Amino acid sequence: MTWDETIRYIRILPEHSVLVEKAYFDEDLHLNVRRFSESDEFKETLKIFKKYKPNASKVLDVGCGNGISAINFALKGYNVSAVEPDKSDTVGAGAIKLLKEELNLENIEIFEDFAENINFPNNFFDVVYVRQAMHHANNLDKFIKECVRVLKPSGLLLTIRDHVIYNEKDKEWFLSSHPLQKYYGGENAFTSIEYKNAFKKAGAKIIKELKYFDSIINYFPATTKEVLILKNSNELRQKKKLINKLGSIANNWLVWNLYCLLSSYKPLNETTIPGRIYSYIVIKK
Ligand SMILES: C[S@@+](CC[C@H](N)C(=O)[O-])C[C@H]1O[C@@H](n2cnc3c(N)ncnc32)[C@H](O)[C@@H]1O
Structure with a gap:
């Protein structure tokens, strides 16, 4: 099954109803956008934007799926470029186009592309935001190099919610535990060293590596109270x-x-969580 077929299939399976809600895969695209806007994860993300790039205007959202983040950034007034290789109306660029039209948004543009192949000038964006997409990179070094290239000097690259594995055995465990891997087979993960090396090679400075329990951005939908x-x-x-x-x-x-x-x-103890999720706050030198 493709990713789009997988999501349409799990929507009708009662055992996946919580996943559909928490991962913002509902058929009602507006409901997903609203749920995401109200999430603690999104609020925390905006705090990071304000802290590191208080005057940001141009935001690039890479691998933005059905647009939950890209549309919300546009609703917050940012000028958004959304890059998404999947064309579908379910989980891809088609969904973002529908939302743009229905919400009458003029400050968002949608491009059907892979991160490794983006066509923007150098030094263009204030912020590049990547949610749950970096671990899907076809070529991790190239993916990050492109994200950094299009950032202005001292621009913010915020990659969030990427799966981290410790070694190949840990990766096998993660893939066999992933609830959707059996349907579409497209999951992936890298080690923390691989992510960090790719940032460094691209000429960027890692300000913070947020490990799984360091931020609600990672452990959402669990709440901070539950973690405590x-x-x-x-x-x-x-x-x-x-x-x-x-x-x-x-x-x-x-x-x-x-x-x-x-x-x-x-x-x-994050080692008991398969493919535990990390986020990175990175600045272009
Ligand atoms: C798990 S989804 C996350 C979507 C969205 N960012 C979100 O958080 O809801 C991963 C997304 O990355 C996209 N993707 C996969 N490989 C990519 C690549 N090489 N460059 C850019 N996006 C990619 C997929 O099409 C998919 O929409």
Whole structure:
């Protein structure tokens, strides 16, 4: 099945209804756009835009699917160029064209292209934003090189929600766990080193690598409250184990922190999440 066929197929399967909602795959394109605009992920993304590029005007959204982000950037007043190789009205450029028309937006242009092949001049955009698309790169170095090339000097490249694997075995585990891989077979992931090397080779500076638990941008649709509850309950369980071994001294702040330091114990463990998601804040030098 193609990606477009996969999404149309899972829409009718009750076991995928939560995924359809949380991944913004509803048939009602406007509903997806509204849900995304209200998400904590989008609010956090806008904060990053404001922090690193407060006066940004021109935004390039690469691999923008059905337009949830590109359309919302346009609704926020940015001048948006949207690049998406898939032509479909379901999850591709066709969907963004429909939204543009129905919302009467004049500040968004849509281009059917791969990131590796974008046709914009050098030093053109204030921000290049890539959501869940970089890990699909046909050629990661070329993909990022193009994103950096079209950015103005000191422009912001924000790549978000990309799958990270530690090695080939970890990749196999991720691919076999992915709920849609069995239908369309198009999933992929890279190591953190591969992403970081590609940014460096493209002449950009990595300001922050946001690991899975560092930002709601990654762990959404889980909430920050849910993550905090998980952290506390894991910590409590581990402390109980230590108390069983050492007695009540394990409750002492210093003893507990020393234990965490020496044993490298972390209450939030991303290794148990297949293809855990990372984001990168990158600036063109
Ligand atoms: C998981 S979807 C994410 C779509 C959208 N950014 C979102 O977050 O909803 C990945 C998107 O990347 C696009 N894509 C795949 N390979 C690409 C490439 N080499 N360059 C640009 N986009 C690509 C796909 O067509 C797809 O729309």
